[in-house]
Amino acid sequence: MNSQYIYVLYFLAHNEDFDIQCTRETTVDVTSGLDFPCKPPQETQLNIADISKMPSRQSVLKLNATISSLNKPSTMMTIRDTESEVKSCRIGDQTGMIQLSLWDNQIDMVKIGTTYEFTNLSTRTFSGKTYLTTTRNTKITQQNTAVLLPTTSDTEDVDTQTNTITQTIEGSTISMKKLCPKCHSTQLDFNTKLNFHRCTTCKILRKQESYISKCNGTLIFKLEENELSLTIANSVLTRFIRKQNTQFLDAQDIEEFLLTCGPVTVTYTDENHVIEINKSINTIEVTSTHDIDDELCTVTDLVSFSQTSESKVPGDKRNSFPTQHIEVEPKQTKTPKDH
Numbered sequence: 233m234n235s236q237y238i239y240v241l242y243f244l245a246h247n248e249d250f251d252i253q254c255t256r257e258t259t260v261d262v263t264s265g266l267d268f269p270c271k272p273p274q275e276t277q278l279n280i281a282d283i284s285k286m287p288s289r290q291s292v293l294k295l296n297a298t299i300s301s302l303n304k305p306s307t308m309m310t311i312r313d314t315e316s317e318v319k320s321c322r323i324g325d326q327t328g329m330i331q332l333s334l335w336d337n338q339i340d341m342v343k344i345g346t347t348y349e350f351t352n353l354s355t356r357t358f359s360g361k362t363y364l365t366t367t368r369n370t371k372i373t374q375q376n377t378a379v380l381l382p383t384t385s386d387t388e389d390v391d392t393q394t395n396t397i398t399q400t401i402e403g404s405t406i407s408m409k410k411l412c413p414k415c416h417s418t419q420l421d422f423n424t425k426l427n428f429h430r431c432t433t434c435k436i437l438r439k440q441e442s443y444i445s446k447c448n449g450t451l452i453f454k455l456e457e458n459e460l461s462l463t464i465a466n467s468v469l470t471r472f473i474r475k476q477n478t479q480f481l482d483a484q485d486i487e488e489f490l491l492t493c494g495p496v497t498v499t500y501t502d503e504n505h506v507i508e509i510n511k512s513i514n515t516i517e518v519t520s521t522h523d524i525d526d527e528l529c530t531v532t533d534l535v536s537f538s539q540t541s542e543s544k545v546p547g548d549k550r551n552s553f554p555t556q557h558i559e560v561e562p563k564q565t566k567t568p569k570d571h
Protein backbone atom coordinates (compact mmCIF):
# COMPACT_ATOMS: atom_id res chain seq x y z
CA MET A 233 0.00 0.00 0.00
CA ASN A 234 1.37 3.37 -0.97
CA SER A 235 -0.96 5.40 1.14
CA GLN A 236 0.33 7.38 4.09
CA TYR A 237 -2.75 6.72 6.13
CA ILE A 238 -3.14 4.18 8.87
CA TYR A 239 -6.15 1.99 8.27
CA VAL A 240 -8.07 0.55 11.16
CA LEU A 241 -10.04 -2.48 10.14
CA TYR A 242 -12.89 -3.89 12.18
CA PHE A 243 -13.22 -7.61 12.43
CA LEU A 244 -16.09 -9.60 13.83
CA ALA A 245 -15.53 -12.97 15.42
CA HIS A 246 -17.89 -14.93 17.69
CA ASN A 247 -20.10 -11.84 17.94
CA GLU A 248 -17.32 -9.80 19.54
CA ASP A 249 -15.56 -7.10 17.56
CA PHE A 250 -11.91 -6.18 17.88
CA ASP A 251 -9.56 -3.85 16.00
CA ILE A 252 -6.50 -4.77 13.92
CA GLN A 253 -4.24 -1.84 13.25
CA CYS A 254 -2.33 -1.78 9.96
CA THR A 255 0.87 0.29 9.88
CA ARG A 256 3.03 1.52 6.99
CA GLU A 257 4.78 -1.86 6.92
CA THR A 258 1.56 -3.85 6.59
CA THR A 259 0.78 -5.39 3.23
CA VAL A 260 -2.71 -6.32 2.19
CA ASP A 261 -3.13 -8.94 -0.54
CA VAL A 262 -6.18 -10.62 -2.00
CA THR A 263 -6.25 -14.30 -1.14
CA SER A 264 -8.61 -17.19 -1.78
CA GLY A 265 -9.39 -20.62 -0.38
CA LEU A 266 -8.74 -19.49 3.18
CA ASP A 267 -9.57 -22.30 5.60
CA PHE A 268 -10.81 -21.11 8.97
CA PRO A 269 -13.10 -22.72 11.53
CA CYS A 270 -16.67 -21.51 11.47
CA LYS A 271 -19.95 -22.67 12.89
CA PRO A 272 -22.34 -23.90 10.22
CA PRO A 273 -25.46 -21.71 10.13
CA GLN A 274 -28.63 -23.04 11.76
CA GLU A 275 -30.34 -24.43 8.72
CA THR A 276 -33.72 -25.15 10.15
CA GLN A 277 -35.36 -22.46 12.22
CA LEU A 278 -35.65 -23.52 15.84
CA ASN A 279 -39.02 -23.60 17.55
CA ILE A 280 -39.72 -22.89 21.20
CA ALA A 281 -40.02 -26.61 22.12
CA ASP A 282 -36.45 -27.12 20.82
CA ILE A 283 -35.14 -24.01 22.60
CA SER A 284 -36.69 -25.08 25.93
CA LYS A 285 -34.39 -28.15 25.91
CA MET A 286 -31.21 -26.17 25.14
CA PRO A 287 -28.48 -25.57 27.74
CA SER A 288 -27.37 -22.09 28.82
CA ARG A 289 -25.51 -19.59 26.61
CA GLN A 290 -26.51 -21.09 23.27
CA SER A 291 -27.32 -18.69 20.50
CA VAL A 292 -30.61 -18.71 18.66
CA LEU A 293 -29.98 -16.98 15.36
CA LYS A 294 -33.59 -16.52 14.34
CA LEU A 295 -36.95 -17.04 16.00
CA ASN A 296 -40.44 -16.05 14.93
CA ALA A 297 -42.75 -15.74 17.91
CA THR A 298 -45.77 -13.84 19.24
CA ILE A 299 -45.77 -11.77 22.44
CA SER A 300 -48.32 -13.28 24.82
CA SER A 301 -47.77 -11.19 27.96
CA LEU A 302 -45.90 -7.99 28.65
CA ASN A 303 -47.42 -6.75 31.87
CA LYS A 304 -44.53 -7.46 34.22
CA PRO A 305 -42.74 -4.31 35.44
CA SER A 306 -39.15 -3.83 34.40
CA THR A 307 -36.23 -3.86 36.82
CA MET A 308 -32.89 -2.06 36.86
CA MET A 309 -29.70 -4.10 36.82
CA THR A 310 -26.09 -2.96 37.08
CA ILE A 311 -23.77 -4.87 34.78
CA ARG A 312 -20.13 -3.79 34.47
CA ASP A 313 -20.84 -0.37 36.05
CA THR A 314 -23.68 0.31 33.65
CA GLU A 315 -27.24 0.41 34.82
CA SER A 316 -29.59 -1.32 32.42
CA GLU A 317 -33.31 -1.82 32.39
CA VAL A 318 -34.60 -5.34 31.82
CA LYS A 319 -38.15 -6.46 31.29
CA SER A 320 -39.32 -10.01 30.86
CA CYS A 321 -42.13 -10.94 28.57
CA ARG A 322 -43.54 -14.26 27.43
CA ILE A 323 -43.38 -15.27 23.81
CA GLY A 324 -44.83 -18.30 22.10
CA ASP A 325 -45.28 -20.30 18.95
CA GLN A 326 -47.43 -23.38 18.38
CA THR A 327 -44.91 -25.64 20.15
CA GLY A 328 -44.82 -23.76 23.45
CA MET A 329 -44.09 -20.66 25.47
CA ILE A 330 -40.86 -19.22 26.86
CA GLN A 331 -39.74 -16.21 28.86
CA LEU A 332 -37.73 -13.59 26.98
CA SER A 333 -35.73 -10.79 28.64
CA LEU A 334 -35.75 -7.51 26.73
CA TRP A 335 -33.09 -4.89 27.46
CA ASP A 336 -33.24 -1.09 27.39
CA ASN A 337 -34.49 0.33 24.08
CA GLN A 338 -35.80 -3.10 22.99
CA ILE A 339 -38.46 -2.90 25.71
CA ASP A 340 -40.51 -0.42 23.73
CA MET A 341 -40.20 -2.27 20.44
CA VAL A 342 -42.82 -4.95 21.08
CA LYS A 343 -46.57 -5.00 21.51
CA ILE A 344 -48.71 -7.73 23.02
CA GLY A 345 -50.34 -10.09 20.50
CA THR A 346 -47.92 -9.14 17.71
CA THR A 347 -45.53 -11.52 15.91
CA TYR A 348 -41.86 -10.60 15.55
CA GLU A 349 -38.70 -12.07 14.12
CA PHE A 350 -35.99 -12.00 16.79
CA THR A 351 -32.39 -12.49 15.73
CA ASN A 352 -29.27 -13.34 17.77
CA LEU A 353 -31.02 -14.37 20.97
CA SER A 354 -29.19 -16.30 23.66
CA THR A 355 -30.37 -18.96 26.10
CA ARG A 356 -29.97 -18.81 29.87
CA THR A 357 -31.02 -21.33 32.51
CA PHE A 358 -32.41 -20.59 35.91
CA SER A 359 -33.50 -23.30 38.40
CA GLY A 360 -33.56 -25.91 35.68
CA LYS A 361 -35.60 -23.83 33.23
CA THR A 362 -34.38 -22.38 29.97
CA TYR A 363 -35.29 -18.85 29.01
CA LEU A 364 -34.16 -16.43 26.33
CA THR A 365 -32.47 -13.06 26.44
CA THR A 366 -31.82 -10.54 23.71
CA THR A 367 -28.21 -9.55 22.99
CA ARG A 368 -26.60 -6.36 21.71
CA ASN A 369 -26.91 -7.78 18.18
CA THR A 370 -30.59 -8.66 18.45
CA LYS A 371 -32.85 -7.19 15.80
CA ILE A 372 -36.60 -7.19 16.33
CA THR A 373 -38.73 -7.02 13.18
CA GLN A 374 -42.51 -7.07 13.10
CA GLN A 375 -43.95 -9.85 10.93
CA ASN A 376 -47.09 -9.71 8.82
CA THR A 377 -47.81 -13.42 9.15
CA ALA A 378 -48.99 -14.15 12.68
CA VAL A 379 -47.48 -17.06 14.60
CA LEU A 380 -50.26 -18.71 16.60
CA LEU A 381 -49.85 -19.31 20.32
CA PRO A 382 -50.33 -22.83 21.74
CA THR A 383 -53.93 -23.73 22.50
CA THR A 384 -53.07 -25.19 25.92
CA SER A 385 -53.24 -22.65 28.71
CA ASP A 386 -49.92 -21.47 30.04
CA THR A 387 -49.98 -21.65 33.83
CA GLU A 388 -47.07 -19.22 34.24
CA ASP A 389 -48.74 -16.66 32.07
CA VAL A 390 -50.58 -14.90 34.88
CA ASP A 391 -50.99 -11.17 34.44
CA THR A 392 -49.79 -8.91 37.21
CA GLN A 393 -52.50 -7.22 39.31
CA THR A 394 -52.66 -3.53 38.49
CA ASN A 395 -54.18 -0.38 39.99
CA THR A 396 -55.00 2.94 38.33
CA ILE A 397 -55.16 6.50 39.64
CA THR A 398 -55.83 9.81 37.92
CA GLN A 399 -54.28 12.74 39.74
CA THR A 400 -51.73 15.51 39.51
CA ILE A 401 -48.20 14.55 40.57
CA GLU A 402 -47.35 15.90 44.02
CA GLY A 403 -43.59 15.36 43.88
CA SER A 404 -40.89 13.50 41.98
CA THR A 405 -37.24 12.55 42.05
CA ILE A 406 -35.79 11.77 38.64
CA SER A 407 -32.22 10.89 37.85
CA MET A 408 -30.83 11.14 34.34
CA LYS A 409 -27.77 9.25 33.20
CA LYS A 410 -25.86 9.73 29.97
CA LEU A 411 -24.39 6.71 28.22
CA CYS A 412 -21.78 6.53 25.49
CA PRO A 413 -23.43 5.33 22.25
CA LYS A 414 -20.41 3.12 21.48
CA CYS A 415 -19.07 1.61 24.70
CA HIS A 416 -22.31 2.11 26.69
CA SER A 417 -20.45 3.26 29.80
CA THR A 418 -22.17 5.72 32.13
CA GLN A 419 -20.71 9.23 31.98
CA LEU A 420 -20.15 10.54 35.48
CA ASP A 421 -19.31 14.18 34.78
CA PHE A 422 -21.69 15.03 31.96
CA ASN A 423 -22.37 18.75 31.60
CA THR A 424 -25.56 19.30 29.59
CA LYS A 425 -24.62 22.94 29.04
CA LEU A 426 -21.54 22.07 26.96
CA ASN A 427 -21.79 21.23 23.25
CA PHE A 428 -19.29 18.36 23.32
CA HIS A 429 -18.39 15.57 25.69
CA ARG A 430 -15.48 13.13 25.70
CA CYS A 431 -16.39 9.60 26.77
CA THR A 432 -14.61 8.82 30.01
CA THR A 433 -14.00 5.22 28.88
CA CYS A 434 -13.40 5.12 25.10
CA LYS A 435 -12.16 8.76 24.98
CA ILE A 436 -14.13 9.66 21.84
CA LEU A 437 -15.33 13.26 21.69
CA ARG A 438 -18.94 13.52 20.52
CA LYS A 439 -21.72 16.06 20.30
CA GLN A 440 -23.70 16.23 23.51
CA GLU A 441 -26.89 14.98 21.83
CA SER A 442 -25.18 11.79 20.59
CA TYR A 443 -25.18 10.38 24.11
CA ILE A 444 -28.03 8.11 25.17
CA SER A 445 -30.22 9.44 28.00
CA LYS A 446 -31.60 7.12 30.63
CA CYS A 447 -33.95 8.47 33.24
CA ASN A 448 -35.88 6.83 36.02
CA GLY A 449 -37.07 7.74 39.48
CA THR A 450 -40.04 8.12 41.77
CA LEU A 451 -43.43 9.79 41.44
CA ILE A 452 -45.31 10.91 44.55
CA PHE A 453 -49.11 11.17 44.68
CA LYS A 454 -51.15 12.54 47.54
CA LEU A 455 -53.62 10.13 49.09
CA GLU A 456 -56.15 11.08 51.78
CA GLU A 457 -53.96 10.23 54.78
CA ASN A 458 -50.50 9.62 53.35
CA GLU A 459 -48.53 9.61 50.12
CA LEU A 460 -48.23 7.03 47.37
CA SER A 461 -44.69 6.59 46.08
CA LEU A 462 -44.30 4.85 42.71
CA THR A 463 -41.09 3.88 40.94
CA ILE A 464 -40.91 4.64 37.26
CA ALA A 465 -38.45 2.87 34.94
CA ASN A 466 -36.63 4.45 32.00
CA SER A 467 -38.76 2.83 29.27
CA VAL A 468 -42.07 4.01 30.80
CA LEU A 469 -40.83 7.53 31.55
CA THR A 470 -39.14 7.91 28.16
CA ARG A 471 -42.31 6.78 26.36
CA PHE A 472 -44.27 9.43 28.31
CA ILE A 473 -41.91 12.37 27.80
CA ARG A 474 -41.41 11.58 24.11
CA LYS A 475 -45.11 12.32 23.57
CA GLN A 476 -44.60 15.88 24.86
CA ASN A 477 -43.22 18.29 22.31
CA THR A 478 -40.57 19.56 24.69
CA GLN A 479 -36.82 19.11 24.99
CA PHE A 480 -35.73 17.91 28.40
CA LEU A 481 -32.11 18.80 29.07
CA ASP A 482 -31.74 17.38 32.53
CA ALA A 483 -33.54 15.60 35.36
CA GLN A 484 -34.79 18.84 36.90
CA ASP A 485 -36.45 19.73 33.57
CA ILE A 486 -38.39 16.46 33.67
CA GLU A 487 -39.29 16.86 37.35
CA GLU A 488 -40.65 20.37 36.77
CA PHE A 489 -42.65 19.17 33.78
CA LEU A 490 -44.15 16.29 35.79
CA LEU A 491 -45.34 18.70 38.49
CA THR A 492 -46.92 21.12 36.04
CA CYS A 493 -48.37 18.85 33.34
CA GLY A 494 -51.74 18.50 35.06
CA PRO A 495 -53.58 15.30 35.96
CA VAL A 496 -52.08 12.02 34.76
CA THR A 497 -53.55 8.52 34.63
CA VAL A 498 -51.09 6.02 36.08
CA THR A 499 -51.33 2.22 35.97
CA TYR A 500 -49.11 0.55 38.57
CA THR A 501 -48.52 -2.86 40.11
CA ASP A 502 -49.02 -3.99 43.70
CA GLU A 503 -45.26 -3.53 44.14
CA ASN A 504 -45.72 0.16 43.20
CA HIS A 505 -44.02 0.01 39.80
CA VAL A 506 -45.50 2.26 37.11
CA ILE A 507 -46.52 0.29 34.02
CA GLU A 508 -48.13 3.11 32.06
CA ILE A 509 -48.52 6.87 32.47
CA ASN A 510 -50.59 9.17 30.28
CA LYS A 511 -51.81 12.73 30.51
CA SER A 512 -55.46 12.54 31.50
CA ILE A 513 -57.93 14.35 29.26
CA ASN A 514 -59.38 17.05 31.44
CA THR A 515 -63.00 17.78 30.52
CA ILE A 516 -63.04 21.16 32.29
CA GLU A 517 -60.03 22.27 30.27
CA VAL A 518 -61.73 21.26 26.99
CA THR A 519 -64.90 23.21 27.83
CA SER A 520 -62.98 26.34 28.77
CA THR A 521 -60.97 26.24 25.52
CA HIS A 522 -64.24 25.98 23.67
CA ASP A 523 -65.57 29.06 25.45
CA ILE A 524 -62.45 31.03 24.54
CA ASP A 525 -62.97 30.07 20.89
CA ASP A 526 -66.56 31.29 21.08
CA GLU A 527 -65.47 34.57 22.61
CA LEU A 528 -62.81 35.04 19.97
CA CYS A 529 -65.34 34.40 17.21
CA THR A 530 -67.75 36.88 18.75
CA VAL A 531 -65.04 39.50 19.10
CA THR A 532 -63.90 39.05 15.51
CA ASP A 533 -67.47 39.14 14.24
CA LEU A 534 -68.17 42.30 16.17
CA VAL A 535 -64.99 43.98 14.99
CA SER A 536 -65.73 43.15 11.36
CA PHE A 537 -69.31 44.30 11.87
CA SER A 538 -68.19 47.59 13.42
CA GLN A 539 -65.73 48.09 10.59
CA THR A 540 -68.28 47.49 7.83
CA SER A 541 -70.90 49.59 9.55
CA GLU A 542 -68.37 52.30 10.35
CA SER A 543 -69.69 54.66 7.72
CA LYS A 544 -73.22 54.40 9.11
CA VAL A 545 -72.21 55.03 12.74
CA PRO A 546 -71.97 58.69 13.72
CA GLY A 547 -68.43 59.81 14.68
CA ASP A 548 -69.03 60.38 18.46
CA LYS A 549 -70.54 56.91 19.09
CA ARG A 550 -67.94 54.96 17.06
CA ASN A 551 -65.37 54.51 19.87
CA SER A 552 -67.70 53.24 22.56
CA PHE A 553 -69.81 50.94 20.36
CA PRO A 554 -67.55 47.89 19.84
CA THR A 555 -66.16 47.70 23.41
CA GLN A 556 -69.63 47.67 24.95
CA HIS A 557 -70.68 44.68 22.83
CA ILE A 558 -67.48 42.70 23.40
CA GLU A 559 -68.07 42.79 27.14
CA VAL A 560 -71.69 41.71 26.85
CA GLU A 561 -71.58 39.11 24.07
CA PRO A 562 -69.32 36.42 25.61
CA LYS A 563 -71.44 36.31 28.75
CA GLN A 564 -74.51 35.62 26.66
CA THR A 565 -72.88 32.71 24.80
CA LYS A 566 -71.64 31.20 28.08
CA THR A 567 -75.00 31.40 29.91
CA PRO A 568 -76.73 28.39 28.26
CA LYS A 569 -73.71 26.14 29.05
CA ASP A 570 -73.74 27.01 32.74
CA HIS A 571 -77.30 25.72 33.15
Ligand SMILES: [Zn+2]
Nearest residue numbers: 412415431434
Ligand atom coordinates in the same frame (compact mmCIF):
# COMPACT_ATOMS: atom_id res chain seq x y z
ZN1 LIG B 1 -17.36 5.40 25.14
